[in-house]
Amino acid sequence: MDTRSHNPEESLEALLNWKLGNSDAEFKDEEFLNGIEEHVKEGNIRLSEVLQEISV
Amino acid sequence: MEESSKGSGDENFRTRAQYRKKLLTKVYHLMVDDWPEEDRGSVQLNSQLVTAVSESYFKDLDRKKEFHGIKYADAHKRAGYMAKWIMRYRPVQITSDQCSVRALLANEHFAILMALKFIKVSPGKVSVHLYKNLLYTMRYRHLDGNALALAFYLLERAARADGLI
Numbered sequence: 001m002d003t004r005s006h007n008p009e010e011s012l013e014a015l016l017n018w019k020l021g022n023s024d025a026e027f028k029d030e031e032f033l034n035g036i037e038e039h040v041k042e043g044n045i046r047l048s049e050v051l052q053e054i055s056v
Numbered sequence: 057m058e059e060s061s062k063g064s065g066d067e068n069f070r071t072r073a074q075y076r077k078k079l080l081t082k083v084y085h086l087m088v089d090d091w092p093e094e095d096r097g098s099v100q101l102n103s104q105l106v107t108a109v110s111e112s113y114f115k116d117l118d119r120k121k122e123f124h125g126i127k128y129a130d131a132h133k134r135a136g137y138m139a140k141w142i143m144r145y146r147p148v149q150i151t152s153d154q155c156s157v158r159a160l161l162a163n164e165h166f167a168i169l170m171a172l173k174f175i176k177v178s179p180g181k182v183s184v185h186l187y188k189n190l191l192y193t194m195r196y197r198h199l200d201g202n203a204l205a206l207a208f209y210l211l212e213r214a215a216r217a218d219g220l221i
Contacts, residue, residue, distance in 0.1 A: 019124075026128055029075060032173060033082070040086040043169045043179035046187040051157055053188060 069114060077110040083169060084148065091158065098155035099162050105147035112141045116201060132212055135171035136205025142167040143194055164194035171204075175212040182211075 081101060088096045117129050117137050129137075148162040158165075168190050172179055179187065193199070193207070 027134065029079060032079060036083065036173065037086060039173055039178060040083060040169055041090060043165065043172070044087065044090045046179045046182060046184060047158065047161070047165050047191075049184045050188045050191060051161075053184065054157065 069111075069118075073107070073110040073114050076113065077106050080106050080110060080147070080170070083173070084166060087166060087169060088162075095156050095158045098150060098152040098159040100149050100151050102147050102149045105145045105149070108145045109138075109141045109147055112144070113137050116141070120201075130205075130209075131175045132209035133201070133205045135174035135208040135212075136203070137201040138174065139167040139171045139194065139204050139208075140199070140201040142170065161191055161195065164191045167194050171208055172211075175208050175215075177212060177215045181215050186211075 084101045084106075088099060117133065120126070120133070120137075121129055142163060146163045148166055150159060150162075152159070168187070169179070172182070182190070199207075
């Protein structure tokens, strides 16, 4: 157990300034479009497979 | 086109929204071009609604970025917020009253395709079972952007997992 004393102002500041640091890079259209045909084709295959499962 | 809110004004916002609309339109056409003709003929992309999706997405995400002091949104936030707005506006419109389930699920599928591309997860890596659950979630669960972002974050982590996620 952490028994150190805490400065409440510092604690609050730490909480308010808490960032996950997951921030991503700048979005670029060309990166998004890279491989998009293959991506959509694979998605359509998955959709067809799901449709086979849920067809009555 | 970058997603930065730097220098954001009406013009910057409109430009970003127009570029994102172009992406959405391209993905839509790739999606339906691969469909059987009868399904392709049962749906149509409504340009006005795609604009609404794109503009709402940026307004929503810009507000979040400003509040949290974020420069660039994470991929999973882009995924979650885009899926949210596609499901709210449903830009793929049904043009027939005798269409297939594929056409009826067009918006759900479209939202998932976009979201998975944002998080760089190939649909081929998603099991049929999980894909079915995603479709169902999009269809019947009215989730907000944060909940969807969390779902796509977990999916992104799981897809790259090599040990602990």
